[in-house]
Amino acid sequence: MTLEQDLIVIGAGPAGISAAITASQHGLKVTLIDEAPIAGGQIYRATPQEWTPNTNGSPDQDLDDGNSLRDSLSKSNITHLTNHVVWAVAPGFEVRAVSDSKEIKLTAKKLIVCSGVTERILPFPGWTTPGVIGLAASTNLLKSQQILPSREPVIAGSGPLLYAVANAIIEAGGKPVAIADVGSLFDWVVSLPKLFAAPALLIRGLIWRARIFKARITVLHRHHVARVYGDDKVESIELMPIDANGTPLPKKKNIKIKSTSLIVGHGLIPSLEITRLLKAKHVFRAERGGWIPELDAFQRTSVSGLYVAGDCGGISGAKTAALSGTIAGLQASFDSGMITEKIFQDLYAPTESKRNKAERFGKRMGKLMSIRSGLLEGLTPETIVCRCEDITYGQIMDAVNAGAADCNEVKAWTRGGMGPCQGRTCGETIAEIVTRQVGDRDKAGFFTARVPLRPCTIDALAPVCSYDDIWNSDVAKVATAILPAENTEYKNSKK
Amino acid sequence: MNAKTHSLGRFDITVVGGGVMGCSTALPLARAGLKVAVFDRRGLGLEASGRNAGSLSPMIKKSELVAHAIEGYQMWMSSKDWLGADIGAHTKPGMIVAYNQTEAEALERLVTDRCANGAKIELISGKKAIEKEPQLSSGITLAAYSEVDGHGESNRTGQVFNIALDQAGADIFSHCDVQRIEDKNGHFEIHTDKGIAYSTKIVLAGGAWLEGMASWLGFSLTVQYKVNQMIVTERAPTLVRTVLGVQNGLLTLKQATNGTIVIGGGWQGHGDLENGAWHIEPEAVVRNLQLARYVIPQIKDLRVVRTWLGLEAVLPDYLPAVGAVPDVEGAYVIGCCRGGWAIGPCLGSLLADFILDRELKLPIFDPGRKIDAKPFAAAGSASKGM
Amino acid sequence: MQSHLPQLAPLRRECKLPETKTDLRIRGKFQRGKPVEFTFDGITVNAFEGESIATALLAADIVSTKLSVDGYPRGPVCHMGSCQECAVRIGGRKTLACKTKVSQGLQVEIDGLKK
Numbered sequence: 001m002t003l004e005q006d007l008i009v010i011g012a013g014p015a016g017i018s019a020a021i022t023a024s025q026h027g028l029k030v031t032l033i034d035e036a037p038i039a040g041g042q043i044y045r046a047t048p049q050e051w052t053p054n055t056n057g058s059p060d061q062d063l064d065d066g067n068s069l070r071d072s073l074s075k076s077n078i079t080h081l082t083n084h085v086v087w088a089v090a091p092g093f094e095v096r097a098v099s100d101s102k103e104i105k106l107t108a109k110k111l112i113v114c115s116g117v118t119e120r121i122l123p124f125p126g127w128t129t130p131g132v133i134g135l136a137a138s139t140n141l142l143k144s145q146q147i148l149p150s151r152e153p154v155i156a157g158s159g160p161l162l163y164a165v166a167n168a169i170i171e172a173g174g175k176p177v178a179i180a181d182v183g184s185l186f187d188w189v190v191s192l193p194k195l196f197a198a199p200a201l202l203i204r205g206l207i208w209r210a211r212i213f214k215a216r217i218t219v220l221h222r223h224h225v226a227r228v229y230g231d232d233k234v235e236s237i238e239l240m241p242i243d244a245n246g247t248p249l250p251k252k253k254n255i256k257i258k259s260t261s262l263i264v265g266h267g268l269i270p271s272l273e274i275t276r277l278l279k280a281k282h283v284f285r286a287e288r289g290g291w292i293p294e295l296d297a298f299q300r301t302s303v304s305g306l307y308v309a310g311d312c313g314g315i316s317g318a319k320t321a322a323l324s325g326t327i328a329g330l331q332a333s334f335d336s337g338m339i340t341e342k343i344f345q346d347l348y349a350p351t352e353s354k355r356n357k358a359e360r361f362g363k364r365m366g367k368l369m370s371i372r373s374g375l376l377e378g379l380t381p382e383t384i385v386c387r388c389e390d391i392t393y394g395q396i397m398d399a400v401n402a403g404a405a406d407c408n409e410v411k412a413w414t415r416g417g418m419g420p421c422q423g424r425t426c427g428e429t430i431a432e433i434v435t436r437q438v439g440d441r442d443k444a445g446f447f448t449a450r451v452p453l454r455p456c457t458i459d460a461l462a463p464v465c466s467y468d469d470i471w472n473s474d475v476a477k478v479a480t481a482i483l484p485a486e487n488t489e490y491k492n493s494k495k
Numbered sequence: 496m497n498a499k500t501h502s503l504g505r506f507d508i509t510v511v512g513g514g515v516m517g518c519s520t521a522l523p524l525a526r527a528g529l530k531v532a533v534f535d536r537r538g539l540g541l542e543a544s545g546r547n548a549g550s551l552s553p554m555i556k557k558s559e560l561v562a563h564a565i566e567g568y569q570m571w572m573s574s575k576d577w578l579g580a581d582i583g584a585h586t587k588p589g590m591i592v593a594y595n596q597t598e599a600e601a602l603e604r605l606v607t608d609r610c611a612n613g614a615k616i617e618l619i620s621g622k623k624a625i626e627k628e629p630q631l632s633s634g635i636t637l638a639a640y641s642e643v644d645g646h647g648e649s650n651r652t653g654q655v656f657n658i659a660l661d662q663a664g665a666d667i668f669s670h671c672d673v674q675r676i677e678d679k680n681g682h683f684e685i686h687t688d689k690g691i692a693y694s695t696k697i698v699l700a701g702g703a704w705l706e707g708m709a710s711w712l713g714f715s716l717t718v719q720y721k722v723n724q725m726i727v728t729e730r731a732p733t734l735v736r737t738v739l740g741v742q743n744g745l746l747t748l749k750q751a752t753n754g755t756i757v758i759g760g761g762w763q764g765h766g767d768l769e770n771g772a773w774h775i776e777p778e779a780v781v782r783n784l785q786l787a788r789y790v791i792p793q794i795k796d797l798r799v800v801r802t803w804l805g806l807e808a809v810l811p812d813y814l815p816a817v818g819a820v821p822d823v824e825g826a827y828v829i830g831c832c833r834g835g836w837a838i839g840p841c842l843g844s845l846l847a848d849f850i851l852d853r854e855l856k857l858p859i860f861d862p863g864r865k866i867d868a869k870p871f872a873a874a875g876s877a878s879k880g881m
Numbered sequence: 882m883q884s885h886l887p888q889l890a891p892l893r894r895e896c897k898l899p900e901t902k903t904d905l906r907i908r909g910k911f912q913r914g915k916p917v918e919f920t921f922d923g924i925t926v927n928a929f930e931g932e933s934i935a936t937a938l939l940a941a942d943i944v945s946t947k948l949s950v951d952g953y954p955r956g957p958v959c960h961m962g963s964c965q966e967c968a969v970r971i972g973g974r975k976t977l978a979c980k981t982k983v984s985q986g987l988q989v990e991i992d993g994l995k996k
Contacts, residue, residue, distance in 0.1 A: 405669060408541065409537075420729050459796065463785070476782060
């Protein structure tokens with residue numbers, strides 16, 4: 001089955017929904033595709049369809065914002081494909097997706113990628129112990145699954161999510177044992193002027209801090225996890241003082257805390273598999289989350305017809321995401337000849353100024369979450385870096401010391417990054433380790449993006465068909481046309 | 496540091512291209528006491544040498560290469576002894592299956608021919624094939640079976656050679672792009688983005704890029720390449736015991752030691768040497784997998800984790816170039832054959848013997864020979880308009 | 882590396898539908914789906930429709946849900962389909978516990994090749 005569209009939007013978060021709605025309003029035939037059963041993305045992830053909200057429940061701003069986005073989506077003409085995992089994207093553009101073991105093909109001249117972010121979790125000794133989970137994972141559990149990740153966790157890492165999660169846990173009746181913030185209080189204070197760009201969000205942040213203070217939860221700034229103890233479950237967590245770069249300060253005293261849960265995260269990283277597959281230009285901007293696609297003011301990438309909106313174009317938060325989505329949708333409409341330059345300009349100018357304002361706040365938040373390479377100084381040779389393949393820091397260092405000089409070389413030598421998570425979890429760590437040796441992230445490079453974009457069963461990708469059907473396909477003809485004669489007799493006999 | 500004048504050193508012999516061909520030539524030369532340099536634009540063994548499926552199958556090599564393939568198979572099996580590192584090669588029986596009468600007849604001819612050239616292959620019935628490989632689907636007309644087969648971890652090619660060459664005293668210039676070579680009558684100047692190397696002899700081992708390299712020395716060589724697709728699944732309990740192939744050439748399948756299943760068969764991706772822009776053809780992935788599950792139905796439950804492309808360079812007669820560049824004293828080429836990873840160590844050691852004026856155990860393949868066969872349309876252009 | 886494999890005893894724990902203060906489920910905001918029962922490695926786990934397997938296992942205090950390639954215990958990390966650490970086996974297939982909803986009678990098995 002092939003669906004021909006004017007525009008495909010991948011990712012139904014605030015950016016994708018806004019982009020799709022805008023383009024659809026201007027007459028483009030749009031398909032919005034996402035793996036979740038309900039639109040909203042990570043930030044506005046909805047609770048399961050099987051559940052009903054209690055009217056007496058406390059209000060939730062994110063839920064309301066998400067519902068209003070979903071509402072406008074349902075009123076539009078957009079084809080919204082839920083539960084579809086995009087497994088391949090090819091130039092031109094072709095998007096292939098699987099759902100319930102059915103594989104589909106979509107084509108369009110324009111493609112807007114709004115694939116959001118994944119969480120960066122840097123390793124430390126014991127981080128693979130069951131019971132260590134992500135900060136973003138915890139928000140997901142609290143919001144869309146309405147469950148506490150733990151009643152008394154230790155929360156560690158960097159960025160605003162630390163306090164958002166701590167706050168949500170307190171609100172739900174739990175009490176974090178301690179918060180270890182990689183950043184200092186000073187980092188937050190210097191951010192304040194920029195944060196005034198979004199007063200509502202700033203106030204929300206201050207309320208979180210006040211509530212954490214009132215609950216008398218220990219907040220340790222410039223601290224990180226030294227080690228997690230426990231074999232098949234977290235038993236205790238040792239925290240250590242660090243300097244501004246994240247490097248451990250061995251002369252100062254570590255603190256050991258008993259808890260069965262550690263929630264940890266070191267910021268968000270743009271999900272770039274699709275823009276990498278399509279060979280768009282990327283630049284490294286630590287303060288925007290790391291590698292980001294090179295974008296102009298209209299959300300265009302270096303590849304004609306390919307646009308990026310939302311956090312996967314650089315960490316900036318939900319508000320910026322929605323506005324950048326609107327701009328991408330507008331630009332795609334203009335590039336498709338659906339609106340005049342005059343209309344485009346009239347609509348673009350006010351959106352752009354709002355987007356720029358929102359971005360000031362978002363960029364500051366992004367900076368608080370940027371990577372601190374010193375955090376890797378606490379690794380021991382036995383610490384696992386690649387969880388899928390059980391590749392240790394020692395093995396990675398052996399490869400680097402023996403001459404492996406970029407991420408893909410380390411991957412080939414060690415198998416680090418070759419497992420089912422496809423390098424999403426260890427990619428940042430391996431890149432940082434290589435960078436220490438070769439000087440900068442540009443030289444260290446990044447894991448080449450590979451199809452399928454998510455592991456997919458062969459059953460879903462390749463439905464049963466006859467031997468002759470396989471042989472008669474166009475791609476089989478291409479493959480056999482260049483085989484030595486002795487292999488092609490079957491083909492010849494069919495003529 | 497000016498790349499135009501900075502000297503990278505003087506060498507007896509310089510190998511341009513750090514794949515399996517270049518590295519296996521460089522290693523015996525370095526061990527023979529020559530001052531050897533190896534250049535690669537990226538790291539060692541990252542292109543075709545590190546991207547192929549790691550099959551050793553001598554029975555699917557061309558007649559003229561069967562002896563070389565058996566030697567290559569033995570060398571990889573004993574990599575610890577001569578290379579100093581284990582490439583993770585394991586012996587496994589090889590099997591090629593045919594699903595209809597036409598394929599069966601072609602298979603019979605193939606086996607007769609290969610056996611005449613020294614291979615040990617037997618033809619077995621479909622029923623016998625399923626006894627050897629219980630996961631095979633029914634409907635097999637005939638199968639070829641050989642005990643001399645196996646596979647290795649080709650992704651580690653760069654790693655093992657890096658260590659071996661380093662220990663042998665060779666200088667490795669990885670991430671160093673050779674831009675041109677000048678023949679200075681008596682020595683060569685190798686101009687790179689990092690500086691100039693001076694060398695008495697030169698070996699060109701650039702795989703798909705060999706045609707361009709040969710032209711630096713005014714030697715015209717027609718190199719063609721296929722953009723081969725490979726697929727790998729997640730780890731699984733033992734499911735497949737043989738190195739499997741289908742007679743029509745569109746499927747190779749085996750289970751690596753770590754449990755992953757590697758699926759290939761020469762399905763084509765897109766891209767070309769001039770513009771890069773390599774990308775997978777999704778439909779080719781689907782069809783390759785359909786054929787794989789047709790042959791081994793049980794793999795349907797496994798998840799595909801990764802696909803990738805590797806360039807397979809060939810000359811129009813599908814035989815390699817191993818030997819001296821005509822009319823250029825001190826210049827040699829090596830490369831371009833199907834199954835190059837499997838045969839590479841054998842061809843490399845032969846070229847080293849040739850350069851060192853030692854007796855040759857097996858024939859080499861004159862790069863200046865007249866090739867009658869017509870080139871195929873490049874894979875990149877063959878698939879245009881799809 | 883395989884000489885000191887940890888024991889997996891805690892997986893074999895009886896688990897009841899928690900109704901006490903220790904239940905991690907947040908009550909009040911939503912009416913959850915119908916109660917269902919499924920099994921994890923033979924242990925009966927109680928859950929509500931709409932919950933992911935990972936959520937239900939967390940609520941049942943089962944945190945160690947798979948064995949890594951070298952046989953070490955692992956559990957869910959990202960809860961959004963990225964890290965693959967919550968992979969379980971359902972009907973002979975690897976499935977992500979965080980992306981799969983619970984259903985009545987579902988048989989979920991621990992994933993991992995024991996060495």
